[in-house]
Amino acid sequence: xxxxxxxxxxxxxxxxxxxxxxxxxxxxxxxxxxxxxxxxxxxxxxxxxxxxxxxxxxxxxxxxxxxxxxxxxxxxxxxxxxxxxxxxxxxxxxxxxxxxxxxxxxxxxxxxxxxxxxxxxxxxxxxxxxxxxxxxxxxxxxxxxxxxxxxxxxxxxxxxxxxxxxxxxxxxxxxxxxxxxxxxxxxxxxxxxxxxxxxxxxxxxxxxxxxxxxxxxxxxxxxxxxxxxxxxxxxxxxxxxxxxxxxxxxxxxxxxxxxxxxxxx
Ligand code: ZN
Numbered sequence: 001x002x003x004x005x006x007x008x009x010x011x012x013x014x015x016x017x018x019x020x021x022x023x024x025x026x027x028x029x030x031x032x033x034x035x036x037x038x039x040x041x042x043x044x045x046x047x048x049x050x051x052x053x054x055x056x057x058x059x060x061x062x063x064x065x066x067x068x069x070x071x072x073x074x075x076x077x078x079x080x081x082x083x084x085x086x087x088x089x090x091x092x093x094x095x096x097x098x099x100x101x102x103x104x105x106x107x108x109x110x111x112x113x114x115x116x117x118x119x120x121x122x123x124x125x126x127x128x129x130x131x132x133x134x135x136x137x138x139x140x141x142x143x144x145x146x147x148x149x150x151x152x153x154x155x156x157x158x159x160x161x162x163x164x165x166x167x168x169x170x171x172x173x174x175x176x177x178x179x180x181x182x183x184x185x186x187x188x189x190x191x192x193x194x195x196x197x198x199x200x201x202x203x204x205x206x207x208x209x210x211x212x213x214x215x216x217x218x219x220x221x222x223x224x225x226x227x228x229x230x231x232x233x234x235x236x237x238x239x240x241x242x243x244x245x246x247x248x249x250x251x252x253x254x255x256x257x258x259x260x261x262x263x264x265x
Contacts, residue, residue, distance in 0.1 A: 001026060007099065011053055024209040025053060029099060031208040032056040034121040036109060036137060038063075038085040040193030041147050041200060042127030043075035048201035049125075050093040050100045054208070057093060058121055060105040061085040072190035109133055111253035114140050123204045127197065131174035132256035138167035139243050139253055143207060145200040145215075150186050152224040154196035157215055157234070158203045161244070164217035165234045169241040174256050195222060 003011070003022055007029075014020045014028075031054050035042045038061040049057055065073075065080045065088050073085075080088035086104035093102050105117055109128075114136055118124060124144035126137050137144055138159065146167050147156035159166045199220070206212050219232045242250040 001029070003029075007053070010097075010099075014052070019211045020209055024211065027208050027210075028053045028205065029055040031123070032058070032121045033123050033125060033204050033208075034058040034060065034118055035125040035127055036060045036133065037127035037129065038073070038075060038089040039069065039127055039129065040072040040149060040188065040190075041197040042125065043073045043089070044194045044197035045125045045127060045201040045204070046089055046093060047075055047096065048198055049204060050097050052201070052205055053097065053099050054204070055099060056101045056103065056121075058103040058105065058117070059086050059089050060107065060109055060117060061089070062106055062108045072188065072193045074194070109136055111136065111255045114253065118142055123207050125197075125200050125204060127200070131180075134167060135174055135256060136253060139250065141166075141244070145203040147196045147200050149188050149192045149196050150181075152189050152192065154192050154222040154224075155219055156196055156199055156203070157219045158207075160207070160214065160216050163214075164236065165238050166241060166244045168243045168250075169238050169245075170219065170234055172242075177257050189224060192222075192224060195224075 011025045014025050015022050033049055033054050035046050035057065038059050046057060046059060063085050065076045065083050065085055067081055069076060070078060075092045076088045084106050086106050090102040090104055093100055107113060118140055124137060124142050126134055126144055126146045128134055134146060141161050143160045145156060145158050203214055206214055217234055217236060219234055221230045239245045242248060
């Protein structure tokens with residue numbers, strides 16, 4: 001598929017990069033990325049992927065836009081309050097880049113629907129704020145970028161099946177219900193979603209174009225108070241993992257009990 005004159009101009013800053021070029025841009029236009037959560041992480045991730053020309057973007061979110069979301073969820077506007085987040089996000093993306101097809105899923109991910117929703121996508125952005133969804137995404141065994149943000153801290157890692165540890169290799173099981181503060185209780189600084197969500201978009205773009213090294217086998221942490229990033233090497237022994245090890249004990253998707261938090265951070 002040849003790029004149109006308009007696409008050559010729109011994506012000229014990509015095309016001029018020798019690592020991307022027209023070939024890489026065509027890969028982006030043919031790629032399909034699913035974003036779970038149109039919140040603090042999903043908002044900037046979706047906007048950068050749309051701007052970059054990722055041809056198909058899926059967005060999963062069951063919630064409506066709330067006034068308290070707007071401090072960080074920059075894909076939604078004040079006039080969108082009360083609107084489904086997937087609808088608001090789709091409108092923003094469509095206004096930004098007509099090259100992008102947006103598929104919306106106004107529902108929560110469950111063990112029942114996840115395989116059907118993710119099957120057509122190349123890469124998944126975990127922009128969720130709760131552990132049941134994070135483990136569900138991991139256990140579906142698709143390439144994905146995990147991230148979490150709370151207060152002034154953020155973290156992310158990338159999992160590609162067969163290339164390093166998965167989220168469950170590192171975190172084993174969800175913490176007990178109520179053992180961790182919810183996002184509403186703890187708070188989060190607004191730009192944190194922008195920092196970490198943009199890094200997730202970067203991982204997706206690198207995965208699609210094959211440029212550089214992914215964050216597989218590493219956890220990148222960000223501490224905004226001290227303005228410090230740390231790249232922590234994760235244990236490379238995945239053999240004992242209950243999901244991706246050689247003798248898996250978890251062979252079905254699990255719906256863990258949902259922690260009480262409806263606010264996507
Ligand atoms: Zn694993």
